[in-house]
Amino acid sequence: MDHLALDVAHFLAGGLVLVSFMLLYQDRMFGLLNIFALHALVVSLSVAWQAHIQLAPYLYITAAIALVVKAIIIPVALHHIVLRLGIHRTIETVVGIGQTMLAGIGLVALSIMVMLPITAEAGTLTREDLAFSLSVILLGLLMMISRRNAVSQVIGFMSIENGLILAATAAKGMPLVVEISVAFSIIVALTVVGIFLFRIRERFDTMDVHALERFRGGQP
Amino acid sequence: MALTVLLLCAGAWLATSVVALAAARRSTATSLVYALALVVGAVALGAALDALIYSSDSIRAAVLPIGLPWLGAHFRLDALSALFLVVVNLGGLTASLYGLGYGRHEQAPGRVLPFFPAFLAGMNLVVLADDAFTFLLTWEFMSLASWALVMAHHRQPGNAKAGYIYLLMASFGTLALLLAFGLLAGPAGGYAFDAIRDSEPAAGMSAAVLALALIGAGSKSGLVPLHVWLPLAHPAAPSHVSALMSGVMTKVAVYGFVRIVFDLLGPPEWWWGAVVLTLGGISAVLGVLYALMQHDLKRLLAYHTVENIGIIFIGLGLALAFRANDMQVGAALALTAALFHVFNHSLFKSLLFYGAGAVLGATGERDMERLGGLIHRMPLTAIAFLAGSTAISALPPFNGFVSEWLTFQAVLLSPHFPQWVLKFIVPAVGAMLALSAALAAGCFVKAFGATFLGRARTAAAQRARETDALSLAAMFLLVLLCLAAGILPGYFMDALAPVSQQLFDARLQPQHLHAWLTIVPVLESRSSYNGLLLFVMIAGAAWLAAWVIHRGASHALRRAPAWDCGFPDANPATQYTAGSFAQPIRRVFGSVVFRAREHVYMPPPGQMQPARMHVHMRDLAWDTLYAPLDVLVGFAADRFNRVQWWTIRAYLSLVFGSVVVLLLVLAIWN
Numbered sequence: 001m002d003h004l005a006l007d008v009a010h011f012l013a014g015g016l017v018l019v020s021f022m023l024l025y026q027d028r029m030f031g032l033l034n035i036f037a038l039h040a041l042v043v044s045l046s047v048a049w050q051a052h053i054q055l056a057p058y059l060y061i062t063a064a065i066a067l068v069v070k071a072i073i074i075p076v077a078l079h080h081i082v083l084r085l086g087i088h089r090t091i092e093t094v095v096g097i098g099q100t101m102l103a104g105i106g107l108v109a110l111s112i113m114v115m116l117p118i119t120a121e122a123g124t125l126t127r128e129d130l131a132f133s134l135s136v137i138l139l140g141l142l143m144m145i146s147r148r149n150a151v152s153q154v155i156g157f158m159s160i161e162n163g164l165i166l167a168a169t170a171a172k173g174m175p176l177v178v179e180i181s182v183a184f185s186i187i188v189a190l191t192v193v194g195i196f197l198f199r200i201r202e203r204f205d206t207m208d209v210h211a212l213e214r215f216r217g218g219q220p
Numbered sequence: 221m222a223l224t225v226l227l228l229c230a231g232a233w234l235a236t237s238v239v240a241l242a243a244a245r246r247s248t249a250t251s252l253v254y255a256l257a258l259v260v261g262a263v264a265l266g267a268a269l270d271a272l273i274y275s276s277d278s279i280r281a282a283v284l285p286i287g288l289p290w291l292g293a294h295f296r297l298d299a300l301s302a303l304f305l306v307v308v309n310l311g312g313l314t315a316s317l318y319g320l321g322y323g324r325h326e327q328a329p330g331r332v333l334p335f336f337p338a339f340l341a342g343m344n345l346v347v348l349a350d351d352a353f354t355f356l357l358t359w360e361f362m363s364l365a366s367w368a369l370v371m372a373h374h375r376q377p378g379n380a381k382a383g384y385i386y387l388l389m390a391s392f393g394t395l396a397l398l399l400a401f402g403l404l405a406g407p408a409g410g411y412a413f414d415a416i417r418d419s420e421p422a423a424g425m426s427a428a429v430l431a432l433a434l435i436g437a438g439s440k441s442g443l444v445p446l447h448v449w450l451p452l453a454h455p456a457a458p459s460h461v462s463a464l465m466s467g468v469m470t471k472v473a474v475y476g477f478v479r480i481v482f483d484l485l486g487p488p489e490w491w492w493g494a495v496v497l498t499l500g501g502i503s504a505v506l507g508v509l510y511a512l513m514q515h516d517l518k519r520l521l522a523y524h525t526v527e528n529i530g531i532i533f534i535g536l537g538l539a540l541a542f543r544a545n546d547m548q549v550g551a552a553l554a555l556t557a558a559l560f561h562v563f564n565h566s567l568f569k570s571l572l573f574y575g576a577g578a579v580l581g582a583t584g585e586r587d588m589e590r591l592g593g594l595i596h597r598m599p600l601t602a603i604a605f606l607a608g609s610t611a612i613s614a615l616p617p618f619n620g621f622v623s624e625w626l627t628f629q630a631v632l633l634s635p636h637f638p639q640w641v642l643k644f645i646v647p648a649v650g651a652m653l654a655l656s657a658a659l660a661a662g663c664f665v666k667a668f669g670a671t672f673l674g675r676a677r678t679a680a681a682q683r684a685r686e687t688d689a690l691s692l693a694a695m696f697l698l699v700l701l702c703l704a705a706g707i708l709p710g711y712f713m714d715a716l717a718p719v720s721q722q723l724f725d726a727r728l729q730p731q732h733l734h735a736w737l738t739i740v741p742v743l744e745s746r747s748s749y750n751g752l753l754l755f756v757m758i759a760g761a762a763w764l765a766a767w768v769i770h771r772g773a774s775h776a777l778r779r780a781p782a783w784d785c786g787f788p789d790a791n792p793a794t795q796y797t798a799g800s801f802a803q804p805i806r807r808v809f810g811s812v813v814f815r816a817r818e819h820v821y822m823p824p825p826g827q828m829q830p831a832r833m834h835v836h837m838r839d840l841a842w843d844t845l846y847a848p849l850d851v852l853v854g855f856a857a858d859r860f861n862r863v864q865w866w867t868i869r870a871y872l873s874l875v876f877g878s879v880v881v882l883l884l885v886l887a888i889w890n
Contacts, residue, residue, distance in 0.1 A: 110880065113887040141876045145869055 005053040009125055012046035013132040016166060017108060020139040023159060024104055025097045029082050029090065029151065033075045036155050040070035043162045050169045053125075059169055065183045066165060074158065074190055081194055082151060085201050090149075100146050107138040129170030136163030148208050150200060154193050161186060222271040223280040223297040226305065226348060229264040233257065233341035237334045244330035250323045253333045257340060258316035261309050264344065268305035271297050273715055281350060288353050294412050296350035299718035300483065303559060304347045304475040307566045310701075311468035312340045314694045315460040318574050321690030322460055325581050331372040332458055339365035339464065343472050352401035352411040356394060359476070363390040363440075366469060369461045370453045382452035389449040393439035397476065400432035404484055416484045426485055430492055433480040434499065440473035442526045443533060444503040445841040450526060451510070455518035455586070459577020462518060466525045467569035471562050474532055481540070482555075482723045490637075493541025494645050500537055501649035503530030504656040509813055512663045512805050513837060515588045515798045517576045520667055521569065524612060527656055528565040531627060532558050534649055538630045539724075541642055548726035550633045553741050555720045556713055556728055557626035563712065564619040564705060568611035571698040575605035578687035578695075579671060583680040588667065588798045593676040597684040602672045604695035609668050611702045613661035617755035619705035622739075624657055625749060626713075629741045662805065670798035677792045707751040710739045806835070814838060 019039045026032045044066035051059030082088050111134035119127045140160035144153050161182070236256045243249040271280075280297045287293040297305075319336065326332055342362030349355035367390065371383040403425050404416045421429070439446040454466045481488070507526030514520040535558025542550035576586070578601045585591055595602040611618035614625075631653065634646035676682040686692075705712050710731030717727040731739045738750040784790060810816035814837040823829040866874075 107880070110883055110887060114883050114890075117890040118886070138876075138880070141872070141879070145873045145876055148869075 005049075006125060009046070009049055009053065010128055012042060012049055013129050013166060013170075016042045016046060016162070017132050017135050017139070020136050020143075020159060020163075021101065021104055023155065024100055024139060024143055024146070029088050030079070032152060032155055033078050033082070036078075036158065037071050037075040039159055039162055040066055040074075043165055044071060046166060047169050062165065062169065066162070069183050069187060070158065070162065073187070077190060077194065078151065078154070081197060085197065087151070100142065104139050104142060107142060108135040111135045111138060126170050130167055133163045133167035133170065136160075136166060139163075150193075150197055150208075154190075154197075157189075158186065221280075222267040222275070222302075223282055223295060223348070225267040226264055226297065226344060227282065227284075227295060229260050229267070230341040230344045230348075232260045233337040233344075236260065236337040237341075240333035240337065244333055249333055250326065250329050251320060253337065254316045254319040254323055257337045258313060258320065260337075261313040261316050261340065265306065265309035265313055268302050268309055272299065272302035272306055272718065287357070288411075291351060291353055291411055293354045294350035294414075295345075295348045295354070296413070297348060299722045300475070300478065301347045303563075303716065303719050304471060305344065307471050307563055308340075308343045308347060308468050311464055311566050311570055312343075314570055314574075314698055315464050315468075317697070318460045318463070318577070318691050318694035321688035321692075321694075322458070322574075322577055322581060324688075326458065328372060332369060332461070335365045335368040335372075336461065339369060339461070343464075343469060346472050347475055350413045352405060352413070352416070355476075356398055356401065359397065360390075360394055362469065362472065363394065366453075366457070366461070366465055369457045369465075371456075372458060372461075373456065376456075378452070379456040382449070382456045386449045386453040389439050389446065393436045393446075395436075396432045396439070397436035397480075400429045400436060400480060403429050403432070404480070413479075413484060421486050426489070427492075429485055430481060430495070433477055433485075434496070437473045437477035437480070438499070440476070441470040441529045442503070442507075443499055443529060444506045444526065445845050447503070447507070447526045448839075448841055448846060451514075451519045451522040454522035454525070455516065459518070459573055459580060462522075462577070463570040463573035466522055466573060467566040470525055470529055471566055474529070474536075474562055478536065478723075481536075482543075488540045488544045490541055490544040490639050490642065493537045493539070493544060494641055495537070496540055497534045497537025497649050498645060500530045500533030500535075501652040503527065503533065505530070505652045505659075506813065508656045508659040508663060509805075509809050512659060512666070512802050513810065513814065513816075515670075517579065517586050517588055517591075517667065517671060518573065519586075520588075520663070521572050521576060524572075524660065524663070525565075525569060527660060528561065528569070528612070530656070531624065531653060532561050532565070534558075534653055535561060535627050535630065537649075538627070538646070541637065541646070542630075542633070543724060545638060547633070547636060548724060549728075549742060550630060550636070551724045552717075552720040552726045552728050553626065553633070554630035555724065556716050556741075557623055557630055559716050559719055560626060560705075560709075560712060561620075561623035563716075564611070564623050564702070567698050567702050567705065568608045568618070568620060571604060571608035571695055571702065572612065574691060574695050574698070575601055575608060578691055579605075579684075582684040582687060583678075585678065585680055588670040590678045591671045591676070591681045592674045592792065592795065593672070594681060594684055595672040597676075597681075598672075598686045600692050601687055601695070604692070604699050605672065606668055607699040607702060609664035611706070613664045614657045615661065617703065617706045617751050617758055619702050619709070622706055622709040622749065622751065624653070626741055627653060629747055632747075633742070659805070663802075666798050666801040669796075669801065674795045675792045677795070703755075707755045708737055709749070709751055710734065710737055713739060810837065813840065815840070 016039065019035060019042055022035050023032065023039065026035050044063045047059055047066060048063035051057065051063060112131045115131035115134055116127060119130055137160050140156045140163060143156035143159065147153055147156065164182075236253060239256070240249060240253045243252065246252075282295045284293040284295065315336075323329065323332070339362065342358055342365050345358035346355060346362055349358055367383060367387055370386055371379065374380050374383065401411065401416075404419075404421070405411050406419055408415075408419075410416060410419060434443070435446065437443075439449075442450040450466075450470075454462050457465060481492070504527050507523050507528075507530055511520045511523035511527065514523055535554050538554035539551050539558060542548075542554055578598065579591065579594060580586055582598060582601075583591060583594075607618065611620040614620040616622075628650065631646055631650035634643060634650075637643050637646065676684075713728060713731045717730070721727045728741060734740055734748075736750060737752045738748050740748045806814075806816055816835055816837045819834045819836070821832045821834070823831060
């Protein structure tokens with residue numbers, strides 16, 4: 001494998017981590033959706049590059065699915081939902097951008113520390129990509145717990161899925177059928193989440209999931 | 221061949237269970253099920269005997285394509301499993317025979333019949349299992365079947381609680397065994413016993429496996445302080461099942477311990493022996509002390525199981541210690557003593573439970589203080605019970621004496637140990653063994669005397685009738701076997717030799733070659749025992765005494781009113797009771813071991829109430845171990861209950877936090 005191929009793969013995977021960081025501090029709704037679309041675009045580029053250098057044509061299908069479903073359909077749908085809900089002007093108060101970013105940097109360091117020693121036998125590409133994808137997954141989790149808006153939590157969840165795809169393509173492990181079914185389930189999840197969002201809005205007049213917690217019965 | 225027969229037998233028992241389910245309401249179901257179990261048990265016993273005696277050097281194995289897909293179900297028949305199969309199936313055979321008679325009085329046969337053959341099948345399969353998965357599965361099957369039998373009379377007070385505690389302890393023990401096998405299998409996950417035998421255990425791991433095996437097998441067999449369920453659950457079951465649980469299932473637990481520690485775990489360290497035999501000594505003494513304080517006949521027998529398991533574990537601990545020091549003769553001797561006691565205890569404990577069951581069936585009473593004088597009403601049961609009492613009290617010429625004597629011979633080899641700790645501990649445990657044997661004799665003087673001698677204390681005891689012929693046949697079969705093993709121990713010890721050959725690559729010298737059936741465990745100059753000679757002497761002396769009395773006194777016998785101390789028509793309640801018999805021992809040991817406190821209530825002068833004496837006893841195992849544990853579990857459950865009311869974000873944070881912590885551990889570990 002020549003250096004260029006490796007460097008481009010690194011560039012794309014590293015870019016994905018960078019976009020994950022951008023997701024972390026983005027506090028406007030449309031901005032968040034646009035950056036998520038960028039996230040999915042980077043993933044699909046990365047997968048396509050992997051398909052190119054691994055000579056694995058079925059990965060192109062994976063890349064295409066990622067591009068169509070996650071870079072186009074989901075952001076557009078969410079865009080629509082946000083407009084319908086009328087929350088496109090809300091500015092989410094992200095708690096402590098500084099601390100969140102520092103925690104994110106710590107997570108990236110942690111995943112590199114974990115992944116590099118245990119994958120010593122694997123190829124360079126796989127090692128680096130696994131480390132990056134673990135970072136993306138952890139950053140997505142961090143986003144899910146640091147946000148209170150339901151839409152942002154959904155975006156965090158979807159970014160975790162992007163991290164998984166990166167890991168699977170790098171490890172040359174995930175068969176196409178699994179990828180297709182995962183993509184399909186993401187669409188189903190989107191549908192469910194969309195309905196859920198409207199229901200929350202209808203009931204509680206807010207998108208803040210905090211509001212839900214006051215309405216649970218039976219607390220001792 | 222023998223293995224195939226045994227597996228087919230297990231299948232036949234399971235089929236019998238299904239038949240019992242279908243036919244439970246018919247009146248002939250009881251006879252049908254026990255007769256089927258009896259026939260299958262006889263076949264299985266034959267196969268096991270064949271494997272132990274005639275072809276013990278060959279190992280048979282089979283893999284059935286059931287269970288985990290990549291593992292299958294491995295079964296194996298070697299000398300060790302053959303011996304325990306003999307124990308299991310002999311117990312199953314007599315229990316089925318006894319059940320044929322005793323089971324007719326069963327109130328709810330539908331709750332007993334389906335589980336009885338399943339229980340037998342479970343015990344057989346545990347002993348045959350040759351991979352961890354099959355072992356644990358059949359072990360749990362055995363536990364559940366016996367639990368169902370304990371719960372057969374679930375509406376009687378106390379039985380539901382007994383079943384609950386049994387279930388808890390059984391699950392806990394299985395958990396320990398699961399962890400032990402997990403450690404043994406190692407990261408590669410070789411769960412077949414062959415793979416475990418081949419692997420080399422890490423240093424710290426062996427100790428952990430030993431501890432887990434002690435917890436797992438100890439909780440099933442009733443090692444102090446894990447014995448608490450045993451005196452509750454064993455008496456709750458119908459009597460022939462009590463006999464199986466106490467006499468046989470505890471032996472299956474011993475088998476599990478021997479299989480893990482002696483066979484799978486690899487070469488032992490010397491301190492393992494010290495730990496095991498100390499626990500055994502404590503169990504032996506505490507078990508018999510508990511039994512002495514007990515006036516419920518079946519519960520007394522269950523506590524004696526704790527004592528005898530202690531004696532078996534003393535032998536096993538000695539075998540481990542000898543083995544670790546490469547003292548092959550001692551190891552073979554101690555192991556033979558322990559295994560012989562396994563066999564003997566299964567005989568006389570079953571016999572005693574059958575006797576207790578006969579008494580229970582005839583009078584409806586288990587409390588000795590409400591029995592008495594049964595030797596007149598049930599003479600044959602009394603003789604059988606007396607023989608069992610003699611055997612369990614380790615009195616010659618019965619079998620209990622031989623195995624305890626052999627254990628003492630192993631104890632007497634202790635000065636040869638290189639470790640000072642063992643030199644000190646082993647004689648101390650020997651003293652505990654002697655103490656427990658003496659106390660056991662005292663306890664059975666109490667049990668037999670209060671139950672069968674004197675005068676009937678209640679109307680129920682007065683009206684008792686001798687039990688049925690089939691029950692008596694089962695009892696006398698066991699009496700004969702007890703006597704045979706006591707008089708001809710050499711043959712039985714020779715039958716055990718393949719086991720020590722298999723485990724230690726060493727065996728005792730062949731015993732049947734000695735003249736006049738003498739047994740010589742180590743050297744002629746050290747010690748020897750001749751059961752036949754002793755039996756002839758005892759029989760001769762007894763006959764002589766009887767003859768002299770008969771010739772000299774019987775015809776000069778004059779019947780006259782006994783001197784009644786001036787109180788005519790004494791009430792049976794004025795007899796010496798079991799409680800009064802145990803009082804001196806309670807005063808010596810009980811105030812420390814049981815925190816026994818006596819309160820005497822004297823009515824004021826002029827009042828007509830009787831004076832009363834109350835004895836309050838505490839069970840230290842409950843107070844110091846289980847009660848705090850109960851509080852702790854309750855406290856933790858209260859705390860963790862709050863987790864149920866967390867928010868979604870809090871749950872997500874928990875997941876996130878645990879992932880990060882695990883990753884950190886991984887990063888630091890590497």
